[in-house]
Amino acid sequence: MPDNKKTNITEASSNFENLEKMSVEELIKGINQEDAKVHLAVKQTLPQIQKLVEQIVVRMKEGGRVFYLGAGTSGRLGVLDASELPPTFGVSADMVIGLIAGGDIALRKAVEAAEDDPNKAWQELQKYDVGTKDTVIGIAASGTTPYVIGGLKHARKNGLLTGCITCNPNSKIAQACEIPIEAIVGPEFVTGSTRLKSGTAQKMILNMITTTIMIKLGRVKGNKMVNMQLTNNKLVDRGTRMIMEEIGISYEAANALLLEHGSVKKAVDYYINQ
Structure with a gap:
């Protein structure tokens, strides 16, 4: 049997017991204590983030795009990051595109078994006429999501740059891509609830990736959002x-x-x- 403490940290038992018996003060202090570990875990991934961003920038300067693949919380975070770029940096909505298993309805409601088809993501990517200048980044806290892994394998086979963001070491998703980013944040406060530390780490990394890309593409001057949309x-x-x-x-x-x-x-x- 695999050693889950090493290979499936996102499912490991919480460091805290009997949560229902804790006071509100104890609960929020415990969550905060765990959250403090996130930025340290993300810091360890900076070399991989740098490697991925530098290669993306070269491709995007030649007209390439970035596609996120994810399911559940991971998919929602990818769609969120992509959707915030046009108003923030004044770029078109097709520069960074977030795809979530189950489609847009999955942004609000769980779609049964949507993440279990390893061929679905590639089918969806082909609708965008993807090519070798494009990049696909898979997002999966567990690193085991078939929708994401299958999409990465197909993309890599067809010459696209591939990366991933995961919170388990030596996962299937890391093996499927060229540049894996593994933020090992440890067990969640509520066992297996990867919307907590894992989700926070993923959001931090997505922020780094796209903010840095937009700056290197000239969408910021000094420290200001000079291309932001005037929406209010x-x-x-x-x-x-x-x-x-x-x-x-x-x-x-x-x-x-x-x-x-x-x-x-x-x-x-x-x-x-x-």
């Missing part, structure tokens, strides 16, 4: 103040310039080059 009054105000700071004009003039050109970058470029 708060963001219009933020953009206006960015322009004021950058070129030294009044709030009213900056606001008019922003609304005319639609983004901080376009407004500043117009002002400087007029």
Whole structure:
């Protein structure tokens, strides 16, 4: 029998017993105590994250895209990360695409057995006419999800760059891809509930990957989101103040310039080059 303590850490028993007998204070302190381990685990993966991001940037500069594959919490995190990039960085929605086993309905409700088909993800990827400039990143805390593993194997076989984010060492998903990222956060506070530490680690890594990519693709200037979409009054105000700071004009003039050109970058470029 396999040693589950080594090979299936995400399913290992919690370090805490009798949770139902704990006070609210004890529960939240325990969760916080476990959460403190997450950033240390993610830190250990930085070399692999760097390796993956550097290869993605080269491909995306040539028109490549990134596809996330996941099921359950992992799939939702991938879709979330992808969906936040257009408003944050002003890029098209097809630069980073999140696919979740069971389709969009699985974002809100569990879809029975959706993750068990090893061929489904590749079928879905083919609808996007994927090629060798594209990257597929599988996300699976356990590292055993057939939907994700199958998609990675097919993608790798067809010459796409492949990576994964998992929280178990030496997993099937790591073997299926070129650049595995293994954030070993340890047993969950509630045994097997990978929406906790594992999910937090995955979100942190996704943040690193796409934020770094967007910066290297020129979607940030200084430390500012100069290409953000102006989807509400708060963001219009933020953009206006960015322009004021950058070129030294009044709030009213900056606001008019922003609304005319639609983004901080376009407004500043117009002002400087007029």
